[in-house]
Every structure is written in C-alpha cells, then in structure tokens.
Amino acid sequence: MKRNHIIAIIGIALAVGAILSTLGDASTYVTFGQADNDPGEVYTVIGTLDTTRPMEFDARNQRFTFYALDKHGDTRQVVYNQPKPQDFERAEEVTMKGKSQDDYFVAEEILMKCPSKYNDGKAIANAEEVYYD
Amino acid sequence: MEYIGEHLLPGELGRSFTILAFVFAGLAVFAFSLGRNTVESHWNKLGKFSFLIHSISVFSLIACIFYILIQHYFEYDYAWKHSNLDLPMRYILSAFWEGQEGSFLLWTFWHAILGIVLVFFGPKTWKAPVLAVVSLVQLFLVSMVLGIYPFDIKIGSSPFVLIRDLPENIGLPWTQMKNYLGRIPAFMDGKGLNPLLQNYWMTIHPPITFLGFASTLIPFAFAIAALWTKRYTEWLKPVLPWAYFSVMILGTGILMGGAWAYEALSFGGFWAWDPVENSSLVPWLTMVGAAHLVILHRNKGGTLKSAMVLCILSFLMILYSTFLTRSGILGDTSVHAFVDLGLSGQLLIYLFFFIALALFLFALRYKHLPKTIKEDDFWSREFWMFVASLVLLASAFQISFTTSIPVWNALFGPEGFIPLMSSEMAPPLDAVSHYNSFQIPFALIIALLLATGQFLRYGKTEPKRFLKSLGLSAAISLTFALLLGWYLDFFSDPLLFLLLFASLFAVIANADFWRRKMRTKFGWAGASIAHMGFGLVLLGALISTGKQNIISENQTFIAKDFPQNENLLMELDDTLRLGNYLVSWRGERIEGNYRYYDVEYMSSNEQGEIKTDFTLSPSILINESMGNSPEPDTKHYLEKDIYTHITYAPLEEEYVSPDGFSNEAQAEMQVGDTAILAQSFVILDSLDHTLVDGEDGQIEEVIVEALLTIVHIDGRNYKARPKYIMRGQDVYYEDFVVEEPGLKFQFAEIKPEENIMVIKSWRKAEDEKPFIVLKAVVFPMINLLWLGSVLMAFGSGMAVYNRIKIQKKTVS
Numbered sequence: 001m002k003r004n005h006i007i008a009i010i011g012i013a014l015a016v017g018a019i020l021s022t023l024g025d026a027s028t029y030v031t032f033g034q035a036d037n038d039p040g041e042v043y044t045v046i047g048t049l050d051t052t053r054p055m056e057f058d059a060r061n062q063r064f065t066f067y068a069l070d071k072h073g074d075t076r077q078v079v080y081n082q083p084k085p086q087d088f089e090r091a092e093e094v095t096m097k098g099k100s101q102d103d104y105f106v107a108e109e110i111l112m113k114c115p116s117k118y119n120d121g122k123a124i125a126n127a128e129e130v131y132y133d
Numbered sequence: 134m135e136y137i138g139e140h141l142l143p144g145e146l147g148r149s150f151t152i153l154a155f156v157f158a159g160l161a162v163f164a165f166s167l168g169r170n171t172v173e174s175h176w177n178k179l180g181k182f183s184f185l186i187h188s189i190s191v192f193s194l195i196a197c198i199f200y201i202l203i204q205h206y207f208e209y210d211y212a213w214k215h216s217n218l219d220l221p222m223r224y225i226l227s228a229f230w231e232g233q234e235g236s237f238l239l240w241t242f243w244h245a246i247l248g249i250v251l252v253f254f255g256p257k258t259w260k261a262p263v264l265a266v267v268s269l270v271q272l273f274l275v276s277m278v279l280g281i282y283p284f285d286i287k288i289g290s291s292p293f294v295l296i297r298d299l300p301e302n303i304g305l306p307w308t309q310m311k312n313y314l315g316r317i318p319a320f321m322d323g324k325g326l327n328p329l330l331q332n333y334w335m336t337i338h339p340p341i342t343f344l345g346f347a348s349t350l351i352p353f354a355f356a357i358a359a360l361w362t363k364r365y366t367e368w369l370k371p372v373l374p375w376a377y378f379s380v381m382i383l384g385t386g387i388l389m390g391g392a393w394a395y396e397a398l399s400f401g402g403f404w405a406w407d408p409v410e411n412s413s414l415v416p417w418l419t420m421v422g423a424a425h426l427v428i429l430h431r432n433k434g435g436t437l438k439s440a441m442v443l444c445i446l447s448f449l450m451i452l453y454s455t456f457l458t459r460s461g462i463l464g465d466t467s468v469h470a471f472v473d474l475g476l477s478g479q480l481l482i483y484l485f486f487f488i489a490l491a492l493f494l495f496a497l498r499y500k501h502l503p504k505t506i507k508e509d510d511f512w513s514r515e516f517w518m519f520v521a522s523l524v525l526l527a528s529a530f531q532i533s534f535t536t537s538i539p540v541w542n543a544l545f546g547p548e549g550f551i552p553l554m555s556s557e558m559a560p561p562l563d564a565v566s567h568y569n570s571f572q573i574p575f576a577l578i579i580a581l582l583l584a585t586g587q588f589l590r591y592g593k594t595e596p597k598r599f600l601k602s603l604g605l606s607a608a609i610s611l612t613f614a615l616l617l618g619w620y621l622d623f624f625s626d627p628l629l630f631l632l633l634f635a636s637l638f639a640v641i642a643n644a645d646f647w648r649r650k651m652r653t654k655f656g657w658a659g660a661s662i663a664h665m666g667f668g669l670v671l672l673g674a675l676i677s678t679g680k681q682n683i684i685s686e687n688q689t690f691i692a693k694d695f696p697q698n699e700n701l702l703m704e705l706d707d708t709l710r711l712g713n714y715l716v717s718w719r720g721e722r723i724e725g726n727y728r729y730y731d732v733e734y735m736s737s738n739e740q741g742e743i744k745t746d747f748t749l750s751p752s753i754l755i756n757e758s759m760g761n762s763p764e765p766d767t768k769h770y771l772e773k774d775i776y777t778h779i780t781y782a783p784l785e786e787e788y789v790s791p792d793g794f795s796n797e798a799q800a801e802m803q804v805g806d807t808a809i810l811a812q813s814f815v816i817l818d819s820l821d822h823t824l825v826d827g828e829d830g831q832i833e834e835v836i837v838e839a840l841l842t843i844v845h846i847d848g849r850n851y852k853a854r855p856k857y858i859m860r861g862q863d864v865y866y867e868d869f870v871v872e873e874p875g876l877k878f879q880f881a882e883i884k885p886e887e888n889i890m891v892i893k894s895w896r897k898a899e900d901e902k903p904f905i906v907l908k909a910v911v912f913p914m915i916n917l918l919w920l921g922s923v924l925m926a927f928g929s930g931m932a933v934y935n936r937i938k939i940q941k942k943t944v945s
Contacts, residue, residue, distance in 0.1 A: 011523045018531040018571060025561040044559040056798040058812050059781060062698055062906060065809050079809055083700055083781035083906050086761050097562055102807055
C-alpha cells in the first residue's frame, strides 16, 4: 500500500471522528418541560415571547426577566443575567440556551429572530457568549 | 389604468436587460460547447460575442437598479425596501446588495468581469470550454433574478417589481388608486437601509467577498473543461494564477468581514464560528489545498485527481454556502442569514445540477486520468504538501459538518425525509470550544508544515541537512515562544503553547527561508510572505482571543449558578477601576441619529497624579423602524486594543407614579411558588382568608391576604402582606409597602380556576443618577492578525503576478 493511501485512510478516520464527536457535542432542541426533568443541565429551548406577561429589566443589577412560551405552549419565566437585548420586544422567536432552575429558566445566551424588517432576519442578543473568540 | 407619478421606464429596461442577459448566457453556453475543441472557429466567435452581450446586459441591468435607487423611485419594491430619502450616496452601494436579488447580481457581475478577462486574455486553447462552464453558471444565476411565473412556478425574484404588483398587494383597494404614490404617505419614503450596514466596512467587504466567491468559479471551470475536453494535465498551468487569485481575494474578504465585525459590530471579537462566516471559510480552505496541489503537480507530477477534486469542491462549497445562507435553513442558528425569498427549490436544483455534472464527468473520465506510479519519499516536499492539503480538507470537513446541522435535521430529523433521529439536533451549546477542539490541532499541524515545508526539497531531502537548516529558526522560535508564553501566561494550556510556538516557527522559518533562498529572486518571495502572513494571522488570533481580558467584569455576586456578568454599570462622572485604567463616563452627545457616550480612560502615575490616556465614544444608532444598534469604539495601540461598547443605556425615562414607585412588574403564582420581582426572589408562602360579616349577618367583605417572603438582593429577608378585598361586586386592593428596600406589592388578581394569584410589584424610584452599562475588553497583540492579513494578501498577490509572468514568458 502506498504511503499516500495510508494518509488518506487516516484522513477518513479523522473525518469519522469529527462526525462522531459532533454528534456527541450537539445538543437537542427541547421544551421547558424536558429541561425541567434535568435541572442544571444546559439545553436549548426555542420559544416565543409571552406578551401577556411583563418583562422587566433591572439595569442596576443587570437582570432581565421575561416570560416565554415553548413549542408546547408552556410558559416559563426566563432570567437572563445580561443587559436587555436591543429591541427584544420585537422578537418573533427566541432561542434560549440555558438551564432549568427551581421554577424558572436561567438563560446564558439568547438569540432572537426579528420580523423581516430586518433584512438580516436576526439580531444578536448575547454578544458576549456567541461572539466571543 | 394609467398611474400618476410612476417611472416605469427603468423597470421595463431592467427587465429587458435581464432577459437579454439570460438569453445570451444560454447562447454563449451553446456556442462555446460546440466550439470547445477549437481555437478560433465561428462557434468560438459567436460564443465570445454572446458572452460580451450577456455581460453588457448584466451591467446595464445593474445600472437600472442604481438609477432607481438614486432617483428614489419608491414605487419599486427594491428601492422602497432598501433605501430612503435620507440615505447618503455612499451607502447606495450597500442598498444595492442588501437584498438577495442585488447580492445575486453582484456575484453575477464579478463572474461577468472575470469572464471578460478570460475572453480577452485567457489561454487560447482553453477559452471555449472554460467560458462554456462560466456561461452555464451565469445562466443559472441570471435565472435567480428573472422573476417570471411560467405554469405558476416562481423562477427567480426580480428587483424591478413594483410594490403594487407584489403578490401580497394584488387586489388591495389602493392599487386601484391612480395617484396612490401621491396620496399614501407610506410611499413617499422608503424603509431605509439596515443601520448595521451603514458603515464604511460594509461598502467594501461584501464586494470583495463576492469577488472571492466568484473567483472560485474559474478553477472549477478549468477542471470541468479538462475532464470534458480530455486534456487532463494541460489545464494546471493556466489555472495556477486563478487559484492563487481566489486564495487571495477570498481570504481578504473573510478577514475583512472579521475586521468589520470587530470594528463596527458589538460581537466583541472578530470571529465567532457563525455559520455564515464558516461557509466562506470552508471554500477558502479547500481552495488553498487546491492551489497547493496544482503547484505540486506542476513541479512534480502526481496528485492530479486530488487537485481536480479540490478545485471542483471549492466552487461546489460556494454553491452550498449560498444555499445555506439564502434558503433560510440556518434561521435558528445564524445571525446573518437572509430571509427566504421562496427560492430554496431553485437554489437546490442549481446545487444538485453542478454536483451531478461534476460527478458525472469525473466518473466518465476516471479511467483515463493519468495515474501516479512512483511513491513519494518521506523526506520530500510533495509528501508533506499532500498531507497539508488533506489536513486542510479535514478541517473544512469538520467545520462544514457542524455548520450543516440544520441540514441534517431537514434530512434526518423527526420531520425530515428519512426520519432517523427522534428529536432535532441543536448546534453544540458551546460552539466556540467545539470548533476549537478540532481546529486548534489542525492549525497546529498546518503551522508546523508551514514552517518546515519550504525547507524540504521536491524528490528527496537529506534529513540532516533539513534539520540543520531549520535549527536556527526553531531555536529562535522556541525562545520567543517561551518569553511570550511566560509574559502572557500560556503555560497552563500545553496545546495553546504548542500553537504559539508553531505559529512563531511558521513566521520565523519562512522569513529565514526568504533570507536564504529568495532574496535574489524577488518574484518568488510571494510564497514566503504569504506563509509568514498566515503564521502571523494564527499568532494574532491565538494571542488576542486566547488572552483577551474582559476588564469590565462585574464583581457583584448575584446568585449561585448565575453566569458571571461581563458588563459594568457606570454612573455619570463616577470613576471605576477597569483593569489598569480608571474609567469615567463623562456624558452623552447626540449627533444625527447617533448617541455617543464619552468614556474617559485615565491612569495614575507613581506620584499619584491622574492623567487622561484617551477617550472612547461608543455609540448607539437610533433607528425607529429597524431597531437601535450599538457600535463599539476601540483605542488602538501597537501592542493592544481597548475595545468598549455600550450594552445598555436607558433611552427613555421610566414612568414614575405619584407615590414615587416605578418599575411595575407582575408575576402569576401559586402558593409555594417563587418569582423574581423587583430584584428579589418573592415566595408566596400562603394565603390568609378573612370574612367580614355585615350588620345583616351577610358576608360583606372577603379579604384575601398574600403572605409573601422577599429574599432581597441585600441578603435580608422581608415579609409583605398585600390584600385583595372583595366587597360585593367590587374589588379593592390594599398595597403593602416594604419601607426599607423600598418595595411595594399588590395582590392584583385571583384566578380561581387555575388557582393562580397575580402579584404586582414596584420599586421606589430613587433620584437616580444617569448611568450606562458597558463592556470593555483588552485584546492583546491583535495587530499581528491585521499585519498577517495584509502580508497574506500581498504575498498571494505576488504569487499571482509571478505566475502570470512565467506564463507569458513560456508563451512567447
């Protein structure tokens, strides 16, 4: 067997390794209920803003709380320990990465999708987490 | 019906040019295909003529869009959506490609330009088949802006659609008004350009990036032409300058995107492994591999198939990226994907067509492709160059695989074509560390090969000599790495330290190589310079992100398990210590749509005197219709940057009720629940009922009292007992004020069916000083990254120039 073939096989092995580890690293989209089953574990929840409930931003302590509805229609208070994202009220869809804690959801990172007025479709909410590095 | 005030001519012209561009691209495909094996046949001439007409039509159609934008003809949807009367002229360019149609046209435009270069200066024997492929791609691209509906199937989306002709507006009453433009205020001004794009970077970055995208077409077209016309090795020489050109432009475009993100967006960095960034990085990686394999074959033979595959793959990856970013499939995972225009199907057909074409030709010709007979020596440059290309491919593959998670969901998710997975995959929760865990080792290997590769000879190298010639650079690099590692604290992470050494080694060994071998041959220095540049990019990226220091880290403890806050609240004229600086917010200025916040950075010397070092003015761009967007400001020093951006600033006054309480909030609770209200955890312990009998013995009043425990941020617990009073049909509230932390609670509602109590809270409005919340980061040595980018572009440019010169020499 030629050396180049051996190298190619190593390459393929690497690729398979990459797939397997990606599958391992990948998380799943869950509902609040599923996140509750495993408090403290980090999950991604996609939901919408519950506009019937208040959102509050405490600037002094930089704590932003709001209510979100997940895909099953369950509503949950979400606590976000960061400044309130710009134009959060306009978000059509909110992707929250975080964990369930007591009876609320602590979001570490929030991505929001705004109406199509944004040509870009989305505005980044949590600059720190997503755009770090 | 005749409408008043419409300007239909530019639109009609534009549509005619679109059709001309489409038809003549088709004609060019046809003529060039028939003339593919000839040099100056009639078919060939017809092909060139058609391609030129096609190109002129593309330019004219773009000119029509510009005319509409400049004249503010808001009856056109494109002008209305992407510009307004206030838009400065310099952003008309951004308005042009803000929409999908415009960006397709920008891409088409560059293809046309590159095609014209080929028509006039391309290698004679290759013009016809290569231009046939280019024209075929153009045919598909122009179809994306056709905007016709044969048999109710949407083909393309035209930038010349009038608002009244949009499908969603047809039949609306105002479309029947003759003078709707003059009567309806909405049409008097456009919606304007996304404020994020109103930035000078945004006028140069996308054109360069699209030129980069377009440049990958030429190596692809050459590879396809080679398979098609069965001239399997001749194409490698003329393709070389094009491959290097692509490496240079695509690389510059990617790094410019990083510079834009760093300077103008509030990401706090230049690279985020965002799917859109990734999808331009992947074709660059494969193109770098392709260019090196081509040069390898030129010098040594072999690797023909791999060179072909990578040339083809680079362009296919560009198509795939286009599909990812424009079909809306990235919707949940990316920041800057486009909205879906209903063209996903067409894009998919486009993608599959070219994949099928490449696979078909490759399979058809595979048997005839020349085989490599001899084996590469272990101590040879060709062996390690091949390894490097494979590493690049592996790196591209890994990035692509993770970026494609939404595609895997669409294919194999619970609602996909083949439902293999029980639930949808989400991207890795910590994307950065996921990518880094692969890409850092890859970068390490690449950097080491970059350092050593040039010192290996083609054929066979004497190992001792090789090691000897590298010894000095290795020793210098190690010394620098140890010093830098000690200074910047890199020893805690051996992998990062190795990368620090390897990238330094890449820089120094290439400088040494240039000094020894290339000083006299100026034209050949391109490779060394580009390699040094890449080493510097790695070094700069490693140090500036690995050792970035968020100096605004908030020290306040909020609760356990809460992520540490990287933002700091700053009151007007208060001085806070941020890293080595004393920082004050000095006030707010309003200029146009911008609100600037002047933040003064000071430092004290040994005598204790405080002097101002610099003032930064991060800003917020106020935009009613599209949302406000913050823009950072950065102080650049030679060895570090201090980056500052406003994460929050109160833009409106908070409503304060007459009793001095504000910040109303409410929570729905059941007994035993905890809610977060007014900066505190509020627990509804129990309810207390009291019935008050009236004089007639009937129940006159029902008083329900909520017993609340308030766990305040000051660490103390308080009790509150707001009352909900029902008297007959009426409801009264008795609010409860907790004086000490200044909170007021109201028992606002009872929902008996769900057993839910609604509690409202207010906080005492203090005479608050104005404040802002900011984030400040020190990025050490980020200038190495920019210096490296410039060197890389310059070095690749030299390589392109050198290759063109060599070709001219051998031709004449």
